[in-house]
Amino acid sequence: MHLRFAKMHGLGNDFVVIDAVRQHVELTPERVRFLADRHFGVGCDQLLVVEPAGQAGVDFRYRIFNADGGEVEQCGNGARCFVRFVHEQGLTAKREIRVETKSGVIAPRLEDSGLVTVDMGVPVFAPARVPFVSDSDAVVQPLDVAGTPVAITAVSMGNPHAVQVVADVDGAPVAAQGPLIENHARFPARVNAGFMEVVDEHRIRLRVYERGAGETLACGTGACAAVVAGIRRELLVSPVRVETRGGELEIAWAGVGEPVLMTGPAVTVFAGEIELA
Numbered sequence: 001m002h003l004r005f006a007k008m009h010g011l012g013n014d015f016v017v018i019d020a021v022r023q024h025v026e027l028t029p030e031r032v033r034f035l036a037d038r039h040f041g042v043g044c045d046q047l048l049v050v051e052p053a054g055q056a057g058v059d060f061r062y063r064i065f066n067a068d069g070g071e072v073e074q075c076g077n078g079a080r081c082f083v084r085f086v087h088e089q090g091l092t093a094k095r096e097i098r099v100e101t102k103s104g105v106i107a108p109r110l111e112d113s114g115l116v117t118v119d120m121g122v123p124v125f126a127p128a129r130v131p132f133v134s135d136s137d138a139v140v141q142p143l144d145v146a147g148t149p150v151a152i153t154a155v156s157m158g159n160p161h162a163v164q165v166v167a168d169v170d171g172a173p174v175a176a177q178g179p180l181i182e183n184h185a186r187f188p189a190r191v192n193a194g195f196m197e198v199v200d201e202h203r204i205r206l207r208v209y210e211r212g213a214g215e216t217l218a219c220g221t222g223a224c225a226a227v228v229a230g231i232r233r234e235l236l237v238s239p240v241r242v243e244t245r246g247g248e249l250e251i252a253w254a255g256v257g258e259p260v261l262m263t264g265p266a267v268t269v270f271a272g273e274i275e276l277a
């Protein structure tokens with residue numbers, strides 16, 4: 001199969017983006033892993049596939065695959081790249097787009113500044129819906145990480161996140177704890193593990209060990225999850241600047257029951273073609 005794609009990134013969280021509106025695409029987990037492979041394929045944290053809308057009132061559907069081949073519900077940096085992609089490819093002239101994802105409809109908007117703002121939907125804290133195994137709905141919950149007690153906030157931004165507060169994000173145990181939290185038995189769908197340093201009430205520094213991809217330079221849904229966790233823990237006040245290893249995002253949230261707004265860049269690196277076995 002011959003495939004045209006674009007290589008894009010949002011703050012260094014990188015994507016192979018495929019137009020499945022104008023070309024026939026048949027993906028398997030093996031093909032996703034091959035495309036994501038940084039040595040034998042193109043290389044990316046996630047693969048994004050743009051498809052025609054499957055329901056009335058939305059413009060497109062977009063699907064997200066982690067580098068490990070698994071399909072997931074949501075991707076914040078990907079949502080910003082998706083909008084730039086459909087514009088650059090001439091798939092639409094609309095600047096505000098409603099797009100169907102595995103976890104519902106989100107609404108990204110291409111700003112005059114070139115940045116993209118995305119209504120990422122309403123965060124969910126109910127443990128069963130994250131999903132997180134717990135009989136308490138406390139905002140801060142204890143988690144035993146291979147004998148180390150960790151205090152996390154479990155939240156879904158469409159996809160699951162476990163956010164902990166650390167004193168110094170540069171020295172945080174991301175590589176050691178990340179895979180243990182990702183695969184913790186209390187997160188039956190696995191989880192993205194966030195490590196947040198609070199700089200002041202409007203600024204955090206964040207690293208995320210992503211489910212199915214490992215530590216990335218930035219995670220959009222991770223930034224949303226960290227900010228809502230920080231606001232619920234009364235450590236932060238909206239809006240919050242989130243400093244990641246790949247750059248900065250702005251996150252705004254008016255409180256429980258309200259949607260999270262994320263603003264940041266989306267960049268096209270190059271376009272390419274590849275032959276898939």
Ligand SMILES: N[C@@H](CCC[C@H](N)C(=O)O)C(=O)O
Binds near residue numbers: 045160219
């Ligand atoms: N990098 C993304 C999140 C991608 C999906 C995540 N790894 C998961 O498995 O839920 C973002 O920017 O949000």
